[in-house]
Amino acid sequence: MVLGLIGLVFGFLSVPTTVEEASEILASHEEHHGSGEEASHEEANFVDEVRQEHGYSEHAMAQDKDLGHDAHEDGEHMEHVLHQMQTKPWSAAFVAAFFFMMIALGTLVFYAIQTAAQAGWSPVLFRVMEGITNYLLPGSVIVLLIVIFAGEHFYPWQNHELVAEDAILQEKSGYLNFPFWLIRGITYVIGWNLYRHFARKNSLAMDHAEDLKPYKNLFRYSVYFLAFFIVTESTMAWDWFMSMTPHWYSTLFAWYIFASIIVSAVTVIAIVTVSLKAIGKLDFVNDSHLHDLAKFMFGFSVFWTYLWFGQFMLIWYANIPEEVTYFILRIQEYNPIFFGMIIINFVFPIVILMNSDFKRVSWFVVIAGVIILVGHYIDIFLLVMPSTVGPYWSFGITEFAALLFFLGLFILMVGMGLAKVSLRPKNNPFLVESEHFHY
Amino acid sequence: MSSHYEAPIREPLILGEKSYHDISVDVGAPILGKANKSWWIVFSIALIAFLWGLGCIVYTVTTGIGVWGLNKTIGWAWDITNFVWWVGIGHAGTLISAVLLLFRQKWRMAINRSAEAMTIFAVVQAGLFPIIHMGRPWLAYWVLPIPNQFGSLWVNFNSPLLWDVFAISTYLSVSLVFWWTGLLPDFAMIRDRTKSPFQQKIYGILSFGWSGRAKDWQRFEEVSLVLAGLATPLVLSVHTIVSFDFATSVVPGWHSTIFPPYFVAGAIFSGFAMVQTLLLVMRKVVNLENYITIVHIEFMNKVILLTGGIVTVAYLTEYFIGWYSGVPYENYTYLSFGAATGPYWWAFWALIICNLIVPLTLWVKKWRRNIVWTFIVALIINIGMWFERFDIIVICLSKDRLASSWSMFQPTFVDIGVFVGTIGFFFVLFLLYARTFPVIAQAEVKSILKSSGARYKRIRESGED
Numbered sequence: 082m083v084l085g086l087i088g089l090v091f092g093f094l095s096v097p098t099t100v101e102e103a104s105e106i107l108a109s110h111e112e113h114h115g116s117g118e119e120a121s122h123e124e125a126n127f128v129d130e131v132r133q134e135h136g137y138s139e140h141a142m143a144q145d146k147d148l149g150h151d152a153h154e155d156g157e158h159m160e161h162v163l164h165q166m167q168t169k170p171w172s173a174a175f176v177a178a179f180f181f182m183m184i185a186l187g188t189l190v191f192y193a194i195q196t197a198a199q200a201g202w203s204p205v206l207f208r209v210m211e212g213i214t215n216y217l218l219p220g221s222v223i224v225l226l227i228v229i230f231a232g233e234h235f236y237p238w239q240n241h242e243l244v245a246e247d248a249i250l251q252e253k254s255g256y257l258n259f260p261f262w263l264i265r266g267i268t269y270v271i272g273w274n275l276y277r278h279f280a281r282k283n284s285l286a287m288d289h290a291e292d293l294k295p296y297k298n299l300f301r302y303s304v305y306f307l308a309f310f311i312v313t314e315s316t317m318a319w320d321w322f323m324s325m326t327p328h329w330y331s332t333l334f335a336w337y338i339f340a341s342i343i344v345s346a347v348t349v350i351a352i353v354t355v356s357l358k359a360i361g362k363l364d365f366v367n368d369s370h371l372h373d374l375a376k377f378m379f380g381f382s383v384f385w386t387y388l389w390f391g392q393f394m395l396i397w398y399a400n401i402p403e404e405v406t407y408f409i410l411r412i413q414e415y416n417p418i419f420f421g422m423i424i425i426n427f428v429f430p431i432v433i434l435m436n437s438d439f440k441r442v443s444w445f446v447v448i449a450g451v452i453i454l455v456g457h458y459i460d461i462f463l464l465v466m467p468s469t470v471g472p473y474w475s476f477g478i479t480e481f482a483a484l485l486f487f488l489g490l491f492i493l494m495v496g497m498g499l500a501k502v503s504l505r506p507k508n509n510p511f512l513v514e515s516e517h518f519h520y
Numbered sequence: 521m522s523s524h525y526e527a528p529i530r531e532p533l534i535l536g537e538k539s540y541h542d543i544s545v546d547v548g549a550p551i552l553g554k555a556n557k558s559w560w561i562v563f564s565i566a567l568i569a570f571l572w573g574l575g576c577i578v579y580t581v582t583t584g585i586g587v588w589g590l591n592k593t594i595g596w597a598w599d600i601t602n603f604v605w606w607v608g609i610g611h612a613g614t615l616i617s618a619v620l621l622l623f624r625q626k627w628r629m630a631i632n633r634s635a636e637a638m639t640i641f642a643v644v645q646a647g648l649f650p651i652i653h654m655g656r657p658w659l660a661y662w663v664l665p666i667p668n669q670f671g672s673l674w675v676n677f678n679s680p681l682l683w684d685v686f687a688i689s690t691y692l693s694v695s696l697v698f699w700w701t702g703l704l705p706d707f708a709m710i711r712d713r714t715k716s717p718f719q720q721k722i723y724g725i726l727s728f729g730w731s732g733r734a735k736d737w738q739r740f741e742e743v744s745l746v747l748a749g750l751a752t753p754l755v756l757s758v759h760t761i762v763s764f765d766f767a768t769s770v771v772p773g774w775h776s777t778i779f780p781p782y783f784v785a786g787a788i789f790s791g792f793a794m795v796q797t798l799l800l801v802m803r804k805v806v807n808l809e810n811y812i813t814i815v816h817i818e819f820m821n822k823v824i825l826l827t828g829g830i831v832t833v834a835y836l837t838e839y840f841i842g843w844y845s846g847v848p849y850e851n852y853t854y855l856s857f858g859a860a861t862g863p864y865w866w867a868f869w870a871l872i873i874c875n876l877i878v879p880l881t882l883w884v885k886k887w888r889r890n891i892v893w894t895f896i897v898a899l900i901i902n903i904g905m906w907f908e909r910f911d912i913i914v915i916c917l918s919k920d921r922l923a924s925s926w927s928m929f930q931p932t933f934v935d936i937g938v939f940v941g942t943i944g945f946f947f948v949l950f951l952l953y954a955r956t957f958p959v960i961a962q963a964e965v966k967s968i969l970k971s972s973g974a975r976y977k978r979i980r981e982s983g984e985d
Contacts, residue, residue, distance in 0.1 A: 201527060252846045293529075311833050319844075332778035332834075332841045387756065391780040398768045399775050403847075510529040517525055 168234040170479050172469045175227045175235070177483035179321075180345070180461050181491040182220035187346025188213040189277055190310055191377075193303040196280075201514040202373055205366050208504045209354055211284060213346075214277050215498025216491050221270045228266060228321050235469055238327045249328055257324055265320055269313045276306040288507040296510055314339050325468035329407045331396070337388040338464070344381035344426075345457045348450040350374060353495065355443045362504055368441040369520040375440035378453060382430035385457075386423070411463060414472045418459050425456035458484070525971070528981060532974035533627050536810040540966050543811075547706070547962040548713050550806050555955055558805075566947035573941005576934045577652050585655050587934045593927035594917045598935040599653035600765070601909045602942060605790070606646035607688070607762055608783070608905060611755055612791020613639025614695060617702070618751035621744065626972055627819050629964040630811045633706075634802065635795050636699040637957065641949040642794070643692045645942040650684060652938070680764035687761040694754055698747045701740070704730040705963035759787045766912060773853025773916030776841075782834035789827035789875070790905035792820050796898035800891060802954065811960055814889050821888045824901065828879040835876060852919035854911035863928060864915045871911050874904020 192210040195203045233240045237250075238257040244250045250257070279302050286295040318335035351374040357363045396404045411419045433449045434440055466474045506512060536542075555563075580587055590597055613635040620628035651657050663685050665675050675682055707727035714720055730736065763783035766774035796817065803812040835855055842850040843857075851858040859868045878900045882888045914929050953959075970976045 199530070249846045253844060256840075256844060308829065311829065312836075315833060315837060319840075330841050330845045332776045332837050333781070334777070335837065336778065336781055383753065387753075387760075388781065391760065392777045395764070395767050395775070395777045395779070399770050401770060401775065511527045514525060514527045 168231075168469045169473065170483075171227065171231045171234045172465050173480040173483040175224070175231065176458070176462050176465050176480070177487040178220065178224045178227055179465075180458050180484075181216060181487045182224045183342040183461070184345050184349045184491070185214050185217040185220050186273060187342040187344075188350055189217060189273065189280075190307070190343060191346050191350065192280065193276070193306050193310070196299055196303040197307060199300075199511060201511045202370060202518040202520075204506060204509040204512045204515040205363075205518075206350065206354060206370060206374075207284060207506050207509065208502065209357065209363070209499070210350055211281050212499035212504075213349060213353060213495050214281075216494040217277050218274050219490065219494055220487075221273060224321075225266050225270050229263065235325050236327070238324060253327060257327060262320055262324075265316055269317050272306075272309050272313060276302055276309070280306075284506065285502060287509055288503075290508055293510065296508075314342075322464050322468075325465070326407065328403065331392055331404070331407070333388060333392045333395075337385075337392055340381065340385035340388045341457050341460050344378065344385050345454060347374060347377045347381055348453045351378060351446055352450045352454075353499075355447055357499070357504065359443065365505060365516055367519070368443075369518050371443065371446060372437070372440045372520055375434055375446050375449070378446075378449065379430055379434040379440075382426060382434075382453060386427040389423070389426075410467045410471070415463060415467060415474065419463060422456055422459045422463065425452055426460065429453075429456075526977070528977070530972070531815045532977050533630065533813065533815060533972040534811060534965065534969055535813055535974045537975050538810060538969065538973055540969065543960075543962050543966055543969065544709055544713060546808065546811070547958045547960045547965075548710055550954060551710055551956060551958065552714055552719075559951065559955070563948065563951045566944045566951060569940050569944025570948050571941075571944075573938050573944055576937035576941055577648070580652060580934055580938070581657055585653070587932060589929055589931040589935050591927050591929070593920070593925050594914055594929045596653075596917065597910075597914050597929045598931050598939060599649050601906065601913050602939050603646050603649035603653075604762055604783075604909045604913075605906050606642045606649075606942065606946075607759060608787035608790045608909075609794045609902075610639040610642035610646065610691075610695075610791065611759055611784070611787035612795050613637070613642075614691075614698075614751050614755040615788050615791065616795070617698060618748040618755065621748040622752060625819075626968045627816050629968060630808075630813075630816055630960055631795065631799060631820070632964070633699075633702065633957070633961045634799060634954075634959050635791075636695065636702070637950065637953045637959075638791075638794060638798060639695050640692065640699060641946050641953070642791075643688065643695065644949070645946050647688055647692065648942060650681075650688070680761060680768050683761045684765065687758045691754060691758045694747070694751055698744075698751055701743055701747065702961055702964075703957065704728055704740070705732060706958035706961060708732065709962055710958060756784050759784045766916075771916055771920060772847065772849035773842075773856070773912070776838060778834055778837055782831065782838075785827045785830040785834065786905060786908060789824060789831055790902060792824045792827070793898040793901035793905070796820055796824070796894055797902065798950065800895045800898070802959065806954065806959060808960060811965060814891070817891065817894055818885075818889050821882045821894060821897075824879060824898075825882045825888075828875065828882075828901075832876050835872075849921055852915070854915040858919070859911070859915050862915075862919070864911070864918065867907055867911050867915060870907045871904060874900045875908060878904070 188210050192207065192214065195207075195210075228235065236257075237243055238253065239259055244254060256262075280299055283295040283299040283302070287299070290296075315335035318338045322338065323330065323334050351371065354363060354366060354371065354374065358366055393408060396408055429452050430449060433445065433452075439445045462476075462480075509515075534543075538546075588597075588599070590599075613632075616628050616635040617632040620632070651660050654660055663675060663682060704727055707723050708730035711720055711723035711727050714723065760780040760783065763779035767776055767779035769775055799812055800817070803809050838853075838855040842853055842855060850856060852862065853859060854868070854871075859865070862868075878897055881893070882897060887893045918928060919926050
C-alpha cells in the first residue's frame with residue numbers, strides 16, 4: 082500500500098513534466114526550423130560530406146582540411162545545414178530515450194548475470210532490479226519508434242538518392258536496408274521484453290512455489306537471454322549508432338556501448354536501492370550490499386574507460402583517414418565534453434570509490450552515482466550528436482526537456498514496477514545467503 | 521553466520537569425510553612421498569624436448585634468424601604465434617586467483633595454486649620468444665631505458681613492443697609475488713609436517729617464518745585482496761598490450777579496435793583450457809579427486825563456454841565489419857571469405873571448428889560433466905587458440921596490400937623445435953612444481969571446509985530437519 086502510494090506520488094510528479102515537455106519539444110522544433118538558415122557559416126561535418134559525395138578515403142582525408150572552409154553560399158550545403166538543425170530535436174529525444182532505455186536494459190542484463198551466476202549476495206535486490214526493468218517495455222518501444230521515424234535524419238543510408246551516388250553505401254545495402262533493419266530492431270525489442278516478461282513471471286511465481294521449478298526456469302531463461310543479448314547488443318549498436326555515420330566502422334564499438342549500458346544500470350540500481358532504503362522499504366538490505374554495488378560501479382567505470390581508451394588509442398595511433406574522422410569531429414567540435422567525459426567517467430569514480438569505507442556510505446555512493454550518470458549521458462550524447470547534428474550542437478531547452486520527459490517517464494514506470502509487489506522476494510534458493518550477506 | 525552459511529542448493533566443493541588434518545595429509549603427500557616411475561618417464565620426455573628446443577635456440581642465435589621459415593613478407597610467424605599463445609595460457613592463472621577472488625568464488629581455492637603455477641611457467645616460455653626472435657638478441661638490453669654512454673640514447677615509448685617489455689615483466693613479477701604470498705602458509709605446513717631435516721631447512725626458508733598469527737592472517741588477507749585488485753587490471757592490460765602489437769598497425773586484419781578485449785577473452789578461453797588439461801591429469805595422478813571435483817570441472821567448462829561465446833561474437837564482428845568496411849584489402853584477413861577459401865583455408869577452418877563449434881558441445885550438461893570429453897575439448901581448444909594466433913599473424917601478413925609481396929609461410933624444423941622445446945620446458949617446470957610445491961592451497965581450502973565440505977553440508981541438513 083505504502084509502496085503503491087510512493088509509486089503514485091512519483092507518477093504524479095512526472096505527469097506535469099510530460100505535458101510540458103511535449104509542447105516544449107514541439108516548440109523548440111519550430112524554433113529550429115527558423116534559425117537553421119542563419120547558421121550557414123558553420124562548418125560541415127563528416128555526415129554532411131558523406132551525404133554529398135560518394136568518394137571514400139580521399140574525401141575523408143579532405144574532410145579534415147575542409148572543416149571551416151566549406152562554401153558558404155552553396156545552396157546544397159545550406160540544405161544540409163538545415164537538415165542537421167531539423168535533426169536536433171530528434172537527436173535530443175533519442176539521446177534521452179536511449180539513455181533511460183539502456184538503464185532498464187542494462188539492469189535486465191545485470192539481473193540475468195546475477196541469476197545465471199547464482200550470486201549469493203544479490204537476491205535481496207532482485208525486486209529492485211525487476212522494478213527498474215519495468216521501464217524497458219515503454220522505453221524500448223519509444224526508442225524503436227524514434228529510430229524508425231527519424232529515418233534520414235539519423236541514417237543517411239535510408240536516402241535513396243544518396244545511396245544511388247555512393248558506391249560504398251551500395252555495397253553495404255545488403256545489411257543497411259530499411260526492411261531488414263526494421264526487422265532486426267523489432268526482434269531486439271521483442272526478445273528483450275520477452276525475457277523481462279518471463280523472468281518477472283517466474284520470479285513472482287517463486288514466492289508461492291513449493292519446488293524449484295520457477296527458479297530453474299528463471300535460470301535457464303537468463304542464460305539464453307545473455308546469449309541472445311550479446312549478439313543483439315552488437316547488432317543494435319551497429320544498426321542504431323554506427324550506421325549514423327555509415328562510412329565509418331569500428332569493431333569494438335558495440336562492446337564499448339555495452340560498457341556504458343552496464344555501468345549506468347548498476348549505478349541506477351544502487352541509487353534506487355539507497356532511496357528505497359532511506360524511506361525504510363529495504364530494511365533487509367545492508368551496507369555490504371551497497372558496498373558490492375559500489376564496487377561494480379567502480380569496476381565497470383574502469384572497464385568502460387578501458388574500452389574507450391582501446392578504441393580511441395588504436396584509431397589515433399594508426400591514424401587511418403577513414404577511421405579518424407569520427408574522432409576528429411568529436412575533438413574539434415565537442416572538445417570540452419569529449420575529454421571532460423573521461424574525467425567524469427573515470428577519474429571521479431576511481432578517486433571517490435576506491436576507499437572501502439566510502440563505498441558503504443549511502444550519500445557518497447549517490448553522489449558518485451549521479452556523476453557517473455551525467456558522464457554516461459554525455460557519452461550517449463557524443464555517440465549521437467556529432468553524427469547527426471554535427472557542429473550545431475548545444476545543450477539547450479530541447480535537450481533538457483527531453484531529458485526531463487524521459488526521466489519522469491522512467492521514474493513513473495519504475496515506481497509502478499516497484500509498487501506492485503513486496504520488495505522482499507521469497508523462496509529464492511540463495512535468499513537466506515543474501516540476507517545474511519556481510520562483507 | 522555468514523561465512524559458514526551456504527545455500528543448500530550449492531553443490532559441495534570438498535567431497536569425502538574430510539577434516540582439516542586430512543587436507544594437510546592429502547596436500548602434503550606428493551611432496552613428502554617419492555616420485556613414481558611414470559613421473560620419471562614423463563619428466564625425461566619433457567626434459568629431452570626442452571633440451572632439443574634449447575639446441576634449436578642456440579642454433580638460431582648462433583647461425584641467424586634465417587634458419588627459421590620467415591621471409592621478407594612474413595616477418596612474424598611461429599615465434600610471435602607461440603609468444604601470444606603462451607601469454608594467453610598464462611592468463612587463466614591470474615584470472616582464477618585474482619578475478620575469482622574478487623568475485624568470491626569459493627571453487628577457485630582448489631585450483632588457484634596450480635593455475636598460478638601454470639601462469640608463471642607459461643609466461644616464462646612466452647618471455648623467451650621476444651628475446652630469441654631478435655636478430656641481435658645480445659643487444660636486447662637496449663630495450664630498457666637505461667642511462668648510457670650514447671648521449672643517453674633512449675628508447676621510443678611509442679612502440680607496443682616496448683610496452684610488451686613492461687607488461688610482461690610486470691606481469692611475471694606481480695604473479696610471482698602473488699603466488700608466493702599465497703604459498704607462505706602452505707610452505708609452513710610442509711615445514712611443520714616433514715620429518716626430513718633437509719626439507720625442514722628448505723621449507724623453513726621458503727615459508728619466511730610464517731607462524732600464522734591472527735595479525736599475520738589479517739594482513740595476509742588484505743594483501744591478497746589488494747594484489748587481486750591490482751592483478752585484475754594487470755591481466756587485462758597485459759594481453760591488451762600484446763594485442764596492441766597487431767592492432768596499432770595498419771595491416772588489414774590486424775588493425776581492429778576489438779582486439780584488446782577479444783584477445784583477453786581468448787586468453788582466458790585458452791588459459792582455462794590449459795588448466796583443464798593439466799588438472800584433469802593431476803587430480804587423478806596425485807589423488808585429489810575429492811578437492812578438484814566434477815563441480816570444479818563443470819564451472820571451468822562454464823567459463824570456457826562464456827569466454828568462448830565472447831570470442832565467437834568477436835569472430836562474427838570481425839567477419840562482419842571486414843565486409844561492412846567495404847575495404848577490399850579486408851578480403852584477405854584471417855576472418856574473411858578470402859581466408860576461408862584461400863591457401864590457408866585449413867588454418868581458417870581449424871580455427872572455426874576448434875574454437876567455435878567444438879566448445880558448443882559444452883552447452884550440454886552431460887558433456888560438460890564428462891571428464892574424458894572435457895579433456896578432449898580442452899585439448900582441441902588449445903590447438904584452436906594456437907591457430908587463432910597463427911591465423912591472425914600469418915594469414916594477414918601473407919596477403920597484404922601489395923599483391924607483388926604476397927607470400928606463404930613454411931616453418932622449418934627449427935621453428936617447430938623451439939616450440940616443442942618450450943612445451944618441454946613448461947612441463948619440466950610444472951612436473952618439478954607438482955613434486956615440490958603444495959599443489960592445492962590447503963590454507964584456503966580449509967577455510968571453506970565447513971561451509972562447502974560435503975560432510976558438513978550433510979550434518980547441517982540433517983540438523984535442520
